Amino acid sequence: xxxxxxxxxxxxxxxxxxxxxxxxxxxxxxxxxxxxxxxxxxxxxxxxxxxxxxxxxxxxxxxxxxxxxxxxxxxxxxxxxxxxxxxxxxxxxxxxxxxxxxxxxxxxxxxxxxxxxxxxxxxxxxxxxxxxxxxxxxxxxxxxxxxxxxxxxxxxxxxxxxxxxxxxxxxxxxxxxxxxxxxxxxxxxxxxxxxxxxxxxxxxxxxxxxxxxxxxxxxxxxxxxxxxxxxxxxxxxxxxxxxxxxxxxxxxxxxxxxxxxxxxxxxxxxxxxxxxxxxxxxxxxxxxxxxxxxxxxxxxxxxxxxxxxxxxxxxxxxxxxxxxxxxxxxxxxxxxxxxxxxxxxxxxxxxxxxxxxxxx
Amino acid sequence: xxxxxxxxxxxxxxxxxxxxxxxxxxxxxxxxxxxxxxxxxxxxxxxxxxxxxxxxxxxxxxxxxxxxxxxxxxxxxxxxxxxxxxxxxxxxxxxxxxxxxxxxxxxxxxxxxxxxxxxxxxxxxxxxxxxxxxxxxxxxxxxxxxxxxxxxxxxxxxxxxxxxxxxxxxxxxxxxxxxxxxxxxxxxxxxxxxxxxxxxxxxxxxxxxxxxxxxxxxxxxxxxxxxxxxxxxxxxxxxxxxxxxxxxxxxxxxxxxxxxxxxxxxxxxxxxxxxxxxxxxxxxxxxxxxxxxxxxxxxxxxxxxxxxxxxxxxxxxxxxxxxxxxxxxxxxxxxxxxxxxxxxxxxxxxxxxxxxxxxx
Numbered sequence: 001x002x003x004x005x006x007x008x009x010x011x012x013x014x015x016x017x018x019x020x021x022x023x024x025x026x027x028x029x030x031x032x033x034x035x036x037x038x039x040x041x042x043x044x045x046x047x048x049x050x051x052x053x054x055x056x057x058x059x060x061x062x063x064x065x066x067x068x069x070x071x072x073x074x075x076x077x078x079x080x081x082x083x084x085x086x087x088x089x090x091x092x093x094x095x096x097x098x099x100x101x102x103x104x105x106x107x108x109x110x111x112x113x114x115x116x117x118x119x120x121x122x123x124x125x126x127x128x129x130x131x132x133x134x135x136x137x138x139x140x141x142x143x144x145x146x147x148x149x150x151x152x153x154x155x156x157x158x159x160x161x162x163x164x165x166x167x168x169x170x171x172x173x174x175x176x177x178x179x180x181x182x183x184x185x186x187x188x189x190x191x192x193x194x195x196x197x198x199x200x201x202x203x204x205x206x207x208x209x210x211x212x213x214x215x216x217x218x219x220x221x222x223x224x225x226x227x228x229x230x231x232x233x234x235x236x237x238x239x240x241x242x243x244x245x246x247x248x249x250x251x252x253x254x255x256x257x258x259x260x261x262x263x264x265x266x267x268x269x270x271x272x273x274x275x276x277x278x279x280x281x282x283x284x285x286x287x288x289x290x291x292x293x294x295x296x297x298x299x300x301x302x303x304x305x306x307x308x309x310x311x312x313x314x315x316x317x318x319x320x321x322x323x324x325x326x327x328x329x330x331x332x333x334x335x336x337x338x339x340x341x342x343x344x345x346x347x348x349x350x351x352x353x354x355x356x357x358x359x360x
Numbered sequence: 361x362x363x364x365x366x367x368x369x370x371x372x373x374x375x376x377x378x379x380x381x382x383x384x385x386x387x388x389x390x391x392x393x394x395x396x397x398x399x400x401x402x403x404x405x406x407x408x409x410x411x412x413x414x415x416x417x418x419x420x421x422x423x424x425x426x427x428x429x430x431x432x433x434x435x436x437x438x439x440x441x442x443x444x445x446x447x448x449x450x451x452x453x454x455x456x457x458x459x460x461x462x463x464x465x466x467x468x469x470x471x472x473x474x475x476x477x478x479x480x481x482x483x484x485x486x487x488x489x490x491x492x493x494x495x496x497x498x499x500x501x502x503x504x505x506x507x508x509x510x511x512x513x514x515x516x517x518x519x520x521x522x523x524x525x526x527x528x529x530x531x532x533x534x535x536x537x538x539x540x541x542x543x544x545x546x547x548x549x550x551x552x553x554x555x556x557x558x559x560x561x562x563x564x565x566x567x568x569x570x571x572x573x574x575x576x577x578x579x580x581x582x583x584x585x586x587x588x589x590x591x592x593x594x595x596x597x598x599x600x601x602x603x604x605x606x607x608x609x610x611x612x613x614x615x616x617x618x619x620x621x622x623x624x625x626x627x628x629x630x631x632x633x634x635x636x637x638x639x640x641x642x643x644x645x646x647x648x649x650x651x652x653x654x655x656x657x658x659x660x661x662x663x664x665x666x667x668x669x670x671x672x673x674x675x676x677x678x679x680x681x682x683x684x685x686x687x688x689x690x691x692x693x694x695x696x697x698x699x700x701x702x703x704x705x706x707x708x709x710x711x712x713x714x715x716x717x718x719x720x
Contacts, residue, residue, distance in 0.1 A: 020677075299711060301703070310693060315719045317380075317707055319696035321684075328693055333670060335686065335695070336679040343661070347677055351659060359675045 004107045005133055006204075007052040008097040009044055011061040011069065011115040012084055017275050017341070019348050020332035021309060024360045029116035030068050033273065034283070035294065040273070041115045045073055047122055048113065051129045058082060058101070059115075060093050083235070085242050091253035092218060092245035094200075095211050096238065099222045102204035103229035109137050110207075112200040112250075118282055120269030128168075128266050132201040135169055135264070142210060143169070143201040144255060146194025146263040147270045152184035155274060157196035157251060159263050172261040175251065194263060197270055200250065207254070214257045218245050276325045276341050280307045291318075296328075307338065332359050364467045365493055366564075367412040368457040369404055371421040371429065371475040372444055377635050377701070379708050380692035381669060384720045389476035390428050393633065394643070395654065400633070401475045405433055407482055408473065411489045418442060418461065419475075420453050443595070445602050451613035452578060452605035454560075455571050456598065459582045462564035463589035469497050470567075472560040472610075478642055480629030488528075488626050492561040495529055495622070502570060503529070503561040504615060506554025506623040507630045512544035515634060517556035517611060519623050532621040535611060554623060557630055560610065567614070574617045578605050636685045636701050640667045651678075656688075667698065692719050 011029055015022035022028035029041040038046065048057060059069055060082040069081055082096060094112055101108045111129055119125050128145065136143050146159045158179060162171035175196065179187060187193040202210075211219040221244060225237040255261055271282045283292045289304045296310035303318040310316050310328035318326065325341060327334045336344065351359050371389055375382035382388035389401040398406065408417060419429055420442040429441055442456060454472055461468045471489055479485050488505065496503050506519045518539060522531035535556070539547060547553040562570075571579040581604060585597040615621055631642050643652045649664045656670035663678040670676050670688035678686065685701060687694045696704065711719050 020675075297715070299707070299714065301707065301710070313691070315380075315692045315711065315715070317692070317694045317696075317711065319694075319703060319707060320700055321695055324681075326693075326695065328688070331673070332675045332677070333686075333688055333693070334677045334679075335681055336677075340680055343679060347659070347661065347679060350661070351675065351677065354659065355657070355675070 002105075003053050003056055004105055004109060004137075005052050006056045006058065006101045006105070006108050006110040007048045008094065008101075008110055008112045009041070009048070009057065009059045009115050010090060010093060010112065011041060011059050011065065012087060012093065013114075013116060015116060016348050017344050018273075018279075019344055020329040020334050020359070021327055023329070025064075026068065027065075027116075028273070030065070030072060033279065033294075034118070039072055040117070041069075042072055043119075044113060044115045044117070045076075047119060047125060048111070048129075050122070050126050051133075052111070055080070058097060060084060060097055062087060082238075085239050087247070088242065088245045089247040090250040091215060091248040092242065094207065094250050095215070095218050095222055095245070096242065098204045098207045098211075099225070099229050100234065102208060103226075103231075106205065108204040109133055110202065110204055114198050114272070116273060117197070118269075118271045118273050120282075121267070124266070124268035128264060128268060129201070131166075131168065132264050135166055135262070136201045136203055136206065139260075139262075140206055141202065141260050141262050142206060142255065142258055143262045143264055144172070145197045145199040145201075145266050147197050147266050149188050149193060149195050152181055152188050153195070154178060154181050154184050156272070158184070158187050158193045159196050160192055161194060161263060161265070165262065168265045168267075169262055170265070172255075172263050175256045177251065194265060195270075196251065197266065198272070200255075201264075206260075210254050210258050210260075215248070215253045218253075221245060276307050276327070276344075277338050280338070305338070362465075363413050363416055364465055364469060364497075365412050366416045366418065366461045366465070366468050366470040367408045368454070368461070368470055368472045369401070369408070369417065369419045369475045370450060370453060370472065371401060371419050371425065372447060372453065373474075373476060375476060376708050377704050378633075378639075379704055380689040380694050380719070381687055383689070385424075386428065387425075387476075388633070389474075390425070390432060393639065393654075394478070399432055400477070401429075402432055403479075404473060404475045404477070405436075407479060407485060408471070408489075410482070410486050411493075412471070415440070418457060420444060420457050422447060442598075445599050447607070448602070448605045449607040450610040451575060451608040452602065454567065454610050455575070455578050455582055455605070456602065458564045458567045458571075459585070459589050460594065462568060463586075463591075466565065468564040469493055470562065470564055474558050474632070476633060477557070478629075478631040478633050480642075481627070484626070484628035488624060488628060489561070491526075491528065492624050495526055495624070496561045496563055496566065499620075499622075500566055500569075501562065501620050501622050502566060502615065502618055503622045503624055504532070505557045505559040505561075505626050507557050507626050509548055509553060509555050512541060512548045513555070514538060514541050514544050516632070518544070518547050518553045519556050520552055521554060521623060521625070525622065528625045528627075530623055530625070532615075532623050535616045537611065554625060555630075556611070557626065558632070560615075561624075566620075570614050570618050570620075575608070575613045578613075581605060636667050636687070636704075637698050640698070665698070 015028035058080045063083040158176045160173040162173040228237040294309035296314045299317045301319045303321045307325045375388035378388045418440045423443040517537045520533040522533040588597040654669035656674045659677045661679045663681045667685045
């Protein structure tokens with residue numbers, strides 16, 4: 001029996017906060033960041049394979065990453081790789097995927113998931129996704145996955161939970177993107193808030209309706225190509241029209257405006273692995289000295305709480321260094337205090353200017 | 361006319377304080393440390409070539425460095441490379457060279473010079489060496505080169521200057537190896553002390569006499585081989601007997617005991633390049649931030665007074681780092697505060713123990 005459940009893995013990000021490991025030519029989703037032998041993209045694919053058949057798994061990415069996708073996911077159907085001709089954030093990406101899937105299967109439901117997050121309880125993830133599919137298949141609902149916060153993180157979006165409508169599923173009261181530390185602390189204390197994991201479930205028809213209601217320019221643009229989706233003409237249509245979509249995130253464009261928005265409280269371990277310190281928080285540390293080493297051999301003398309990443313087999317010796325990120329990516333070495341990792345983006349811009357695109 | 365002047369370049373050291381750049385397989389004398397296109401050994405050879413004909417230049421080194429010597433000094437006669445079968449510090453090394461040269465030329469005078477020091481005024485060096493040769497050729501003298509101290513350095517040996525006997529040449533009153541900081545300050549203030557540059561001049565016969573007087577076990581051992589020096593049997597004799605010499609420095613073994621010891625005050629710029637900070641002191645720095653970069657591209661943000669060495673073409677980005685040594689030698693990365701560079705030797709021992717000789 002053909003499954004009506006689809007998955008869209010979003011795989012076009014550049015992960016610049018993880019520079020110099022995450023590079024324009026090979027962003028972090030394509031890296032075996034946890035040293036498990038599988039890249040973050042491969043882990044995302046493996047995880048969803050228990051819930052969605054592989055012929056229904058679609059990857060949306062930037063054109064330049066096509067060969068990386070084919071190399072890392074050899075089982076995926078070539079027609080299931082959607083290549084964006086331009087970066088336009090998540091809203092246009094999701095609109096395209098929804099139109100594409102809806103053309104193939106008007107009854108389709110779909111999960112949209114990032115390719116570069118860490119999920120530590122795969123069984124918990126499966127159960128959550130199955131419950132989510134069941135909910136959106138029987139309700140006209142836009143469902144997002146929420147994570148119980150464990151710290152007053154200021155880098156995430158927060159979801160205020162409203163009335164319960166099903167097991168672990170509630171109406172959404174409010175969204176708050178990247179709160180101040182004081183506000184994040186209040187959110188944590190009240191117990192009413194969840195982190196927005198950036199994982200969404202809905203019927204293809206439901207999200208297409210939402211685009212018509214809240215992002216009509218994008219919906220009108222894709223409506224023009226209605227008869228090309230799922231046909232050999234689709235890529236020509238996209239090539240010609242996609243770049244005209246204004247860049248916007250699905251959160252701002254749809255979720256914060258729609259009234260039929262729900263959140264499912266996830267019970268699995270999750271991190272967006274957005275920064276070096278989030279990798280540190282999710283990695284095993286050396287006893288006593290709490291250093292994290294990635295790839296390399298580490299000798300740490302009078303050195304604690306560092307993040308040390310270097311190529312396999314390289315020896316890194318740190319003496320008298322505390323709370324730093326040391327990231328040696330072969331042709332680039334970055335040394336930066338953990339407390340200043342938000343400056344990595346500026347550093348990348350500085351390098352871009354000085355070296356005319358080299359080292360990015 | 362055949363010259364009676366010889367040069368012995370000592371080239372067997374391992375330079376462990378410069379780890380991980382200086383390695384057992386390629387110690388610092390074999391590295392282009394100053395980025396001039398010539399290694400320290402090649403610079404030492406080039407320098408002496410103005411004073412001593414190349415057929416009289418002898419290199420004493422450890423057997424394992426023979427191919428490096430031949431590659432870096434292709435002009436040197438193979439018979440002028442003396443290969444020590446074991447490391448025994450400078451006294452046995454100099455004894456062998458003196459017996460070797462004396463067998464070739466009983467009238468020989470010789471300069472003994474390290475291969476890994478920096479001398480910045482080559483003309484000044486030449487004049488100094490020529491005056492030194494003239495002095496030892498007409499006097500039964502052991503002459504050492506002294507440098508006017510510019511700071512209360514505790515890592516050097518100091519020479520107290522006695523009566524003047526010739527232009528810029530004085531009797532030596534005392535030697536003091538590696539004084540305390542307080543003592544070094546007093547030495548600097550009195551103006552009576554010079555740094556011991558480890559460069560010596562004497563007739564071969566004079567130093568052989570001194571070995572008989574002060575290191576008779578070594579002299580007796582080499583006397584046994586008297587008829588083999590300068591013949592094809594020399595290397596077999598050395599192979600069999602050299603390792604029996606007790607390890608000792610020429611300073612402790614001879615210079616501190618002999619009565620015919622003189623010092624010539626040098627007028628040239630000199631550094632033993634013994635440590636990363638001595639390289640820093642002799643290198644051009646970035647304006648304002650006073651960082652030193654070696655080999656690599658450097659982007660330094662809120663970072664000052666660092667020593668940054670990495671392979672050619674590598675980009676090093678430091679953010680919020682001050683007064684550190686960052687030395688990336690390809691397979692090893694060392695990060696250590698400049699103020700703790702004396703711990704590098706301990707670090708090397710730690711690495712030796714943990715990795716069974718790898719990375720040295």
